[in-house]
Amino acid sequence: MAHLSEGTLRRKVDDQDALNGSDARHYATCTECQTQYETFADDARVAASLLATPDVKVDVSSAFKRFQSAPAAQPRFGIRLPVVRPAMRPVFGGLAAAVALVLLIGTGIAQDLLGVFSPTSITPVPVSVADLQSLSELGTYGTLTWTTQLQPQLVTSAAEAASVSGLKVPVVSSLPAGVSSTVTYAAMPQAVGVLTFDAAKAAAAATAAGKTLPPMPSGMDGSTLTVTVGPAVVEVYGDLMKSGSTSSGSTQIPTIPGLIVAESSAPLVTSSHSTTKEIEDYLLAQPGISPTLAAAIRAVGDPSKTLLIPIPIEYATSTTVQVQGVNGVALGDNTGLGAAVVWIKNGVIYGVAGTLTQDVVVGVADHLG
Amino acid sequence: MGVNLEAASEAGRRLGAVRSNEESFEALFRAEYTRVAGIANRVLADPHEAEDVAQEVFIDFNRLHSATAHYASAWLYRAAAHKALNRMRGRRRRERREFAQAADEGASTIDPQHMLEVSEDRRKVREALARMAPKPATVLVLRASGLSYSEVAQALGVGIGQIGTLLRRAEAALRKEVTRGSSL
Numbered sequence: 001m002a003h004l005s006e007g008t009l010r011r012k013v014d015d016q017d018a019l020n021g022s023d024a025r026h027y028a029t030c031t032e033c034q035t036q037y038e039t040f041a042d043d044a045r046v047a048a049s050l051l052a053t054p055d056v057k058v059d060v061s062s063a064f065k066r067f068q069s070a071p072a073a074q075p076r077f078g079i080r081l082p083v084v085r086p087a088m089r090p091v092f093g094g095l096a097a098a099v100a101l102v103l104l105i106g107t108g109i110a111q112d113l114l115g116v117f118s119p120t121s122i123t124p125v126p127v128s129v130a131d132l133q134s135l136s137e138l139g140t141y142g143t144l145t146w147t148t149q150l151q152p153q154l155v156t157s158a159a160e161a162a163s164v165s166g167l168k169v170p171v172v173s174s175l176p177a178g179v180s181s182t183v184t185y186a187a188m189p190q191a192v193g194v195l196t197f198d199a200a201k202a203a204a205a206a207t208a209a210g211k212t213l214p215p216m217p218s219g220m221d222g223s224t225l226t227v228t229v230g231p232a233v234v235e236v237y238g239d240l241m242k243s244g245s246t247s248s249g250s251t252q253i254p255t256i257p258g259l260i261v262a263e264s265s266a267p268l269v270t271s272s273h274s275t276t277k278e279i280e281d282y283l284l285a286q287p288g289i290s291p292t293l294a295a296a297i298r299a300v301g302d303p304s305k306t307l308l309i310p311i312p313i314e315y316a317t318s319t320t321v322q323v324q325g326v327n328g329v330a331l332g333d334n335t336g337l338g339a340a341v342v343w344i345k346n347g348v349i350y351g352v353a354g355t356l357t358q359d360v361v362v363g364v365a366d367h368l369g
Numbered sequence: 370m371g372v373n374l375e376a377a378s379e380a381g382r383r384l385g386a387v388r389s390n391e392e393s394f395e396a397l398f399r400a401e402y403t404r405v406a407g408i409a410n411r412v413l414a415d416p417h418e419a420e421d422v423a424q425e426v427f428i429d430f431n432r433l434h435s436a437t438a439h440y441a442s443a444w445l446y447r448a449a450a451h452k453a454l455n456r457m458r459g460r461r462r463r464e465r466r467e468f469a470q471a472a473d474e475g476a477s478t479i480d481p482q483h484m485l486e487v488s489e490d491r492r493k494v495r496e497a498l499a500r501m502a503p504k505p506a507t508v509l510v511l512r513a514s515g516l517s518y519s520e521v522a523q524a525l526g527v528g529i530g531q532i533g534t535l536l537r538r539a540e541a542a543l544r545k546e547v548t549r550g551s552s553l
Contacts, residue, residue: 007533010540011518040537047540050494050547051513056410056419060402063420064395067427153433156451157503160526182455 004033006040013041122307122344124318124329142198150229152188158235161187165231170261170350171369172237176360179258180238188232190265195225214285232264237354259354259364266307266347307344319358323365324350332358341365393436398427401442405449408514412453412498414491422452443523446516450507450524458499497546505539512536 004023011018012027019027027033155161158169164187175181199216206213238258284294321330321341328343331353339361340353352365405426410419426448434444498506504525511521512532521536522529 005534006537007530007535009533010537011533014518040540043537043540043544047509047543048513050490050543051411051509053411053414056403056406056416058403058406058416058420058423060399063402063406063423064398067398067424070424070428154429154448156447182458 003030003036006036009033009037010040010044012037013044122327122329122342122349124331141195141202143196143201144193145196146191146193148190148192150188150191150193152186152232155185155187158185161185161233161235164189165233167231167233167263167265167348169233170235170263172235172259172261172364173367173369175237176259176354176356176364179354179356182238184236186234186236188230190228190230193227193229195227197221197223197225214282216282220282228268230264232262234263235261237261259356260352261364261368262351262353264349266344266349307349321362323362324368328362328365330358330362390436394431397436397441397445401445402427404514405445408446408449408510409453411510411514412450412457412495414495418456419453422449422456426452440523443520443526446511446514446520447507447524450510451503454498454503454506454510457495493547494543497543500546501539501542505535505542508532508535509539509543 004019004027008019008023027037153164155164158171161167162169166189169185197216197220199221202213202216237260284298319330319332321328323341323343324345326343326345328341331340331342338353338355339358340351341358341362342349342351343365344350350365350368352361352368354361354364356364402423406416406419406423409422409426410416413419413422426445429448430441430445434441438444498509501509507525508521511524516524518529518532522532525535527535
């Protein structure tokens with residue numbers, strides 16, 4: 001009979017009755033297994049001794065109160081990036097609305113052309129802060145419900161990220177100098193949301209905000225848009241939080257990560273019966289939308305094949321670059337603090353961003369495995 | 370004035386769901402906090418810092434998962450080990466604090482040599498854990514924290530049959546790392 005496996009022998013260290021009949025008989029007469037067992041038991045004893053620590057005394061009720069009082073403990077809906085400062089959230093909220101706007105218009109137009117939105121390239125669209133501020137949350141225009149919930153989650157390994165998302169997780173071949181190798185993975189399975197336009201709700205929200213909206217076309221009121229997003233994977237290199245000191249003791253302060261790599265299947269949007277022209281006219285007629293943005297959106301040649309990327313023109317510039325053999329859009333932060341590149345290949349959108357120069361970011365993107 | 374019964378009913382259902390989620394989370398917190406803090410303390414040997422890690426673990430969990438998820442406990446255990454190991458890596462200033470802590474614990478013996486040995490051993494163990502691959506380091510920490518083979522397997526997402534082998538190799542690796550240059 002073959003000797004007992006190391007796993008079996010190790011288990012015996014913790015449970016003297018772990019060996020079954022034939023294993024027990026073998027062990028009783030095999031000096032080699034007995035010697036190996038003694039070695040394993042000795043290593044286990046040393047490891048237990050090395051890892052011994054006094055029990056931590058905790059007051060669970062106090063700990064729960066501390067948890068409740070932490071700002072980050074409040075329930076959240078959707079994704080919130082730890083690097084986004086509270087003062088910046090309205091801008092990011094507006095940016096999200098802008099992304100939704102261009103997506104809706106682009107895909108709405110695509111309905112007339114092909115019936116399916118399947119982008120193969122991306123085009124930057126200039127968006128001003130005024131544009132962002134003029135847009136409301138998507139939910140303002142109707143009722144957004146998720147038929148398949150958004151389930152973003154932090155995972156502990158690339159393998160788990162791949163398992164959750166079903167995507168091949170990008171691998172950074174060599175990290176740029178100064179970027180920490182500490183990596184945090186997040187992954188999200190595919191999610192499906194349905195936006196049902198509601199003219200009364202949109203008008204009421206606008207009135208509450210002191211605005212007057214153009215009347216929603218009758219064909220659009222009550223129509224639905226089905227939005228499929230993800231699956232997606234995000235890798236964040238660097239510590240998301242760092243220890244700091246305040247008068248009340250040590251605390252954790254959010255930090256800007258050195259490098260972020262993201263991958264997502266291209267979104268898919270379908271419309272029930274509202275026409276493209278109606279959606280486009282209605283959204284571009286929102287008070288405050290600049291003629292520049294409207295013209296840029298109307299000028300897109302083949303929106304069924306183009307994903308529009310809103311660029312906040314006060315903060316960033318964009319240039320076309322070659323990445324992984326396709327055209328991508330590189331975004332340079334005018335302050336010089338960071339850069340990003342976005343490209344789309346085989347129906348998958350990729351993004352690399354970091355507190356790095358544009359050349360370095362594009363280099364990382366080009367060598368992504 | 371008419372009353373929209375359907376809307377009121379929906380609002381009631383949502384409120385009930387929120388309350389139920391909050392209650393479920395509090396129950397999970399109360400059931401698992403001590404163990405989560407214990408796992409972090411096994412790595413950090415610093416109760417205060419271990420509780421900081423435990424708080425972060427629950428905040429992350431609450432942000433992204435349902436308290437009734439079947440994997441909740443396994444997720445918390447693994448996250449506690451990973452977060453504590455990540456915190457430890459690259460840290461150097463701990464050494465000063467450890468020496469002070471060893472001095473406190475060794476006060477009953479008033480033996481400077483013993484104090485030095487306690488501090489030195491903890492530093493070596495911690496550095497060894499930090500050098501090890503995440504999986505074996507996590508196996509060691511979870512098992513030393515009192516998790517059963519089954520719980521360790523669930524936390525790591527592997528079959529229970531692999532735990533003996535993983536544990537054996539991790540213990541050998543730890544001893545090798547720690548004894549590098551010492552006489553243990």
